Amino acid sequence: MIYMSHFQFPNIEMEYSFRMSQKRTCYDTYYPFFILSKHNLTMLDFEPVTILYGGNGSGKTTALNVIAEKLGLERDTLYNRSNFFEDYVRMCSYRTEEEERSLKAESKKKMPAGSRIITSDDVFDFMINLRSINDGINLKRDELFEDYLDAKYSHFQMQSLDDYEQLKKVTTARSNTQSKFVRKNLMDNVREHSNGESAFLYFSNKIKENGLYLLDEPENSLSPEKQQELLKFLEDSARFFGCQFIIATHSPFLLSMHGAKIYDMDEEVVDVKRWTELSNVRAYYDFFKKYEREFVKNF
Numbered sequence: 001m002i003y004m005s006h007f008q009f010p011n012i013e014m015e016y017s018f019r020m021s022q023k024r025t026c027y028d029t030y031y032p033f034f035i036l037s038k039h040n041l042t043m044l045d046f047e048p049v050t051i052l053y054g055g056n057g058s059g060k061t062t063a064l065n066v067i068a069e070k071l072g073l074e075r076d077t078l079y080n081r082s083n084f085f086e087d088y089v090r091m092c093s094y095r096t097e098e099e100e101r102s103l104k105a106e107s108k109k110k111m112p113a114g115s116r117i118i119t120s121d122d123v124f125d126f127m128i129n130l131r132s133i134n135d136g137i138n139l140k141r142d143e144l145f146e147d148y149l150d151a152k153y154s155h156f157q158m159q160s161l162d163d164y165e166q167l168k169k170v171t172t173a174r175s176n177t178q179s180k181f182v183r184k185n186l187m188d189n190v191r192e193h194s195n196g197e198s199a200f201l202y203f204s205n206k207i208k209e210n211g212l213y214l215l216d217e218p219e220n221s222l223s224p225e226k227q228q229e230l231l232k233f234l235e236d237s238a239r240f241f242g243c244q245f246i247i248a249t250h251s252p253f254l255l256s257m258h259g260a261k262i263y264d265m266d267e268e269v270v271d272v273k274r275w276t277e278l279s280n281v282r283a284y285y286d287f288f289k290k291y292e293r294e295f296v297k298n299f
Contacts, residue, residue, distance in 0.1 A: 001242040002097045003111060003212045006045045007067055010091040012037040018087065031082040032066060035059045041270040047261040048238045052248045053278055054265030060248035063265075064117060064214045066092060067246065073214065074116035077125060117214040118206060123221055127198040196226040203230060210242040219251035227253040252281045 010018075015033045036042075036059045044050070044063070052060035065079050069089045096111075151172070199221040207213055215234075219227050231253050237243040238259075247254060255262065255275040264273045275281055288295070 001210065001238075001244050002046060002048055003115070003244050004046055004067075004071070005095050005097050006043060007070075007094040008043050008092060009036050009041060009063075009066070010088065011042045012040075014091060018091070029082065030084050031080075032062045032088050033084060035062050039265060039268060039270045041263075041265065044263065045261075046244070046246065047259065048243075049234070049245045049247070049257055049260040051255060051257070051260050051262045052246070052265055053250070053255060053262055053273075053280070055250075058265040060265050061216050064216050064246065064248055067094075068117035068214055070094060071111050071115070071212075073111065073212070074114070075119070075122070077119060077121040079119070079121075112211045114208050115212040116206065117216065118203070118218065119216040120218075120220040123199045123202050123218075126202040127195055127221065130198050195221050196223050200226055200229060200233075204233065207233075207237055207243065209237075212244045213246075215245060215247045215249075217249055218247065219249055219254060224253065227251050230254070231257060250280055252284050255281060 010033075012034075015030075015037055019030055019033065039059065041059070041063075052063060054060050066089055067073075068075060069085070070092050071094065203218065218230060222230060234243075234245055234247075234254075235258055238245060247260075249255060252275075255278060257275075260275070262273055262275055262278070264271050264278060266279070276285075
């Protein structure tokens with residue numbers, strides 16, 4: 001199923017025109033301006049499964065957040081919003097599959113109920129909540145949230161070495177989002193065992209029939225075996241249960257998804273490629289090919 005047929009981002013000329021119109025020039029960044037346009041990405045055309053592939057800084061997460069904001073999709077955790085995020089979103093546009101068929105306007109633009117964006121922070125918070133319920137984690141999320149706000153907005157000044165731990169807390173709070181701060185402080189309290197099961201449970205709970213879902217690096221917290229389970233779940237959801245997926249991922253397992261349209265966002269001009277052509281996948285292939293004999297002799 002295709003609910004959104006394409007999404008259009010502002011081009012570089014529109015972005016420069018906007019920047020020149022700003023009276024204040026003291027900003028260090030105009031994020032999300034000039035992220036996607038540096039690779040000449042102005043349009044994404046979607047299939048039932050569309051994958052955004054690329055390294056850190058390629059803009060794949062930015063693209064998902066912009067699309068989610070423009071469409072008003074549900075989400076569970078906050079994300080990085082700059083002073084110019086809403087300005088950028090207003091310059092974007094999209095077309096639904098219904099519009100492609102009928103050429104009628106705004107009444108057809110609403111996404112199916114339950115459509116959402118799912119990020120790694122969403123999954124991590126879900127796992128923490130499960131652990132808090134099942135295992136009685138000593139450090140509670142709400143307490144850490146309060147610690148984060150106190151540390152981030154305090155006027156702390158180090159007076160002696162006795163203040164070193166507080167200095168570390170303040171520095172960590174100011175350099176991380178709230179979710180990342182909690183993650184850093186709770187990680188030692190979360191057992192690795194069954195994290196994958198908890199993460200997979202989140203996806204199976206949130207992804208229902210007949211919806212549009214944006215997934216940001218869903219492979220996080222999943223073992224290779226669980227990634228393959230997720231692959232099968234997503235393929236079946238798209239094929240049999242009327243779901244459309246837009247996925248940002250590095251996972252070779254997810255990149256192999258049958259029928260997926262893959263945008264390589266590392267290219268100077270963003271291009272569509274087969275999964276076997278991607279540098280990340282080729283690196284895995286070359287590595288295991290190098291040690292092929294080691295595998296064969298063990299069988």
